[in-house]
Amino acid sequence: MTTYSSIMLEIALPVLLMLGLERFAVSRFLRTPEQIAWVRAHRWLHPNAISRARYPMGFVSVALLYLGFPRLCFLFFTFWMITDITDGDIARKCDLHTEEGESIDPFSDKLMYSPMLAYLAWLGWLNPVLVGLFLTFDVIGQTSRRFSKVKAANLFGKAKTFLVVVLLIVVGLVLIYGKLPLLNRAINPLLWICTSLAFCSTIFKLIPNYWYANILSLLNLVCGLAGCWVILTGHPPVYALGLVFLGQFLDLFDGRAAERWGSTPQGELFDDVADGTSFGLTAGLIVTASFAQLWVGMLLGGLYVGATVYRLIRFVVEKRKEGILGGVTTFAGLPSPAGALAVGTTCVLIANDLVSGIIVVATALLMISRIPYAHFGRTILPKIPRVVRVLALGAFLFMLALGVHRDNYLAPLLISFVAALTYLISPLFWGKGPKETLS
Structure with a gap:
């Protein structure tokens, strides 16, 4: 045996x-x-x-x-x-x-x-x-x-x-x-x-409870700025993607922290700037650095960053217009954290520029679309049994720890890539889907 x-x-x-x-x-x-x-x-x-x-x-x-x-x-x-x-x-x-x-x-x-x-x-x-x-x-x-x-x-x-x-x-x-x-x-x-x-x-x-959400947003912003530095100094894009992933983890909880303990008047601004930096600028730089021809990378990276900024501004404007104060359960268009994960894992894993380019463009178009996407933290995650969540998280973190030790991230990258693509096509499995609103 x-x-x-x-x-x-x-x-x-x-x-x-x-x-x-x-x-x-x-x-x-x-x-x-x-x-x-x-x-x-x-x-x-x-x-x-x-x-x-x-x-x-x-x-x-x-x-x-x-x-x-x-x-x-x-x-x-x-x-x-x-x-x-x-x-x-x-x-x-x-x-x-x-x-x-x-x-x-x-x-x-x-x-x-x-x-x-x-x-x-x-x-x-x-x-x-x-x-x-x-x-x-x-x-x-x-x-x-x-x-x-x-x-x-x-x-x-x-x-x-x-x-x-x-x-x-x-x-x-x-x-x-x-x-x-x-x-x-x-x-x-x-x-x-x-x-x-x-x-x-x-x-x-x-620290005071009402600073919890701001600190999470600021840490997300730091991840984004560090990711930009990684790309601009010529380090492998996978390290920047790791910082984006850490930013996503922080972003998953800052909204909940604000709802539970409150926030400061600048809280929403911190969150938007952090999201734009981590899931827009850093992911756009990963796209730019991943193509053989620089002008192609800059064009696609700029397209993705532009879609992210538009997506974030539209979300804030429409949320205020509808008078929504708390979190939402459904997004109109692909949320920026999912977009960053999709284009980031694509550009790091796939060596074919044509395939990568198609996925980047498709992701940018989904972000500015009106296709309804369920909020992962508020709608999808609670439906997964707690034991399954714990075991899955433990297995993923274990593989991530191994990847850090070996400097080989293939296994967690593949899991993240499959998860991102699954979320991208998730509206297809909803039938008519949820009401196409912010909440």
Whole structure:
């Protein structure tokens, strides 16, 4: 039996079985008002009780590893991290959300993974300096909850917790099964990303809530400006595309942050300028640099930038005209983040100038069209089961971390290219489609 077959039978299958049973139990026993009332009546099923039960389990996991039971440690740790999904579902479905729980839940997560991170750093599996920085940011972030009005974990904190679990899974598999080249190379990039997310999570706890959206927009703008610099200084366009992709991730949440916590009077302007820079100018420069003949690249790049600017201005003007204050669920025309992903991956992956040119022109025309496109974050993403979203994101980030380590981005580029083209043709599968409005 090969190593990977052993991983599937001894690790992946039991983990998927535990996750499947947990999902079945939550969906099966929280369906009716009577079942919900029964759960509410039992204190040991309260989300806060489940979170508190996790407090010692990280130390127990380390003890199991120290005593020479790595597989049992792996499954034990995974089981208790799955309960983090359980208590969240119970809180929502049984209306048991409390302000205390907003602090208890992230604290229990930290007590789960922090002992394991420290022990693995002591054993030499993880960089002790990065682990020390990560834990320092975590302690500052948790302590800040005593003084902050917002107790719940922010988006960076949730992403950090998810990726820390992925990191520990990767290290656990290497520790149990010996050298696994793909996994070995992913450890350091994942730890760097986790530390960066811990820093962002802490910073966002220490600033006023109404600046969240602006900071996300400004970070998106920085990504765009950095992407322009990458192209203008002659570096490979794939690095600029990576910055565009990071900008898209930030753009996915700035609107939600504004709706939830408010923004400043300049918030909408920051967002528009950031989108125009990252998804217009940077993507246009990627197009320009990707064609053999400079004048062709400049012509197509200018066409794409012009379509993006027109698309953004038209959106703002029509949104104000219709009096829409919040976010929208449907766009008239292809949104600029999707356009940037489509032309960026096309120009980086496809060497044929004719094919690339056709896709760039088609994308620009779709952006200025009136074809209705569903908002990805508000309309499409919520319809995807949470487990599928988590597993897909974990797999993509793992491949991205490998790509960063190897400086070979073919796998994530292909996935992004297919995703972009699928979204481009998505209106074909809607039949008559949603109403062709902004909202």
